[in-house]
Amino acid sequence: MRLQTLLIATLLAALCACSAQREEPDPAVPAVDADVPAAQAVDQPEQDVPPATASAEALGSLRVGAPAEGTITFAGFGPAAFGASPEAVRQAWGGDLGDEQPAEAGGCHYLIPQPLGSEGYRTAFMIEGDRFVRIDVRDASVTAPGGAKVGMTGDEVRALYQGRVEEQPHKYDPEGRVLRVTDADGGEAALVLELDADGLVDTWRIGVPPQVDYVEGCS
Template sequence: MKHTIPAVALLALALAACTAERTPDDSAATPADTADAMAGDPAAPPPLDQPADDVPPATAPINQAPDLGQVRMDGYGDMRFGMTAEEATQAWGGELETAGDAADACYYLVPKWVTVPSDFAFMIEGGKFVRYDVGTGREIAPGGGKVGMDAGEIRDLYAGRVEETPHKYVEGGLYLRVDDANGGDGKLVFATGKDGKVTSWRVGLPPQVDYVEGCS
């Protein structure tokens, strides 16, 4: 016996086929559809064009001035030229050892972690803090100068403020004396070797900042 499919059943099958043809596949989904789908699924990864983590603030330009730390033309950190030795020690906030004889008119105070006093020390004369000396590249002088730079770089950094005199002990060496750009009493003095490279620098008040031999 031959069976026939009722007309109503044929109509239902045709409608189902049309609906399937009109349903978009995954590749045709819009960005909004994708975002909506992921919003409902916490485990879904973020879209490829979005960072997985928070974006940090823009960093400073690479040519910005260096961080000069504690150095100042009127002292170092909380220490100010003219303070008594006791006041300067208290302002330092750590242990300072005496290099030389504290009974002398001039001597140095040195942080405990310093092994060679000429690398970093604070000069005391007449009972007052008057100067500090640096002989390594660990510190950057006010204005950006440091050990290892050549005299030309120092002249450029402190253009119009550099006074040059011959080194007392090194043939071809120089002392490059720099005034405070803000008009203060402090002076910055760089010493260079015969190759023109900075070997040490110091900041202090005249006349002590010009003592070539320090407290010697």
């Protein structure tokens, strides 16, 4: 009987010890306040971030400063061949060519890249008979087919187009010269370069006759 009583007392003591362990909080786990809502997920940075917007430089501009290298040829300007419509020239240029109209239907006039500089045009596209017939260039950065440029000497031009240069006196400058270069492929278009009194190219034009030989342009 005493043995049975001792076993029961031992069992009760063990049960009390287990109950006490379950009631003590684990010091390694912090208590959670039931009144505080759980934190929501955040997928944004802590600092303010400006909206992603494309800059003007990234978007580019429709304005075109000068003809791209190699676009002027004895055949025309890029996809706009001599003989093409004015609209074809506008599409080939891709920028503002002004709104000049001929004095009379089919008359001679120019499509000129805008805006004009203080010294007037640098590149101009002649239209006559409602057809593209000539390109006039004063821009030293633009290269003629074959390599000629404004600022070159007459001798440099002659060396570039050996056997194809016809030399003529200048109509208005007795000390100037005009060099007329034929198409190496036998086409009807010609390149005409005007030399000043110092023997330097100050302007050139390319196109089909008779318009390429108009000394005064559309005047």
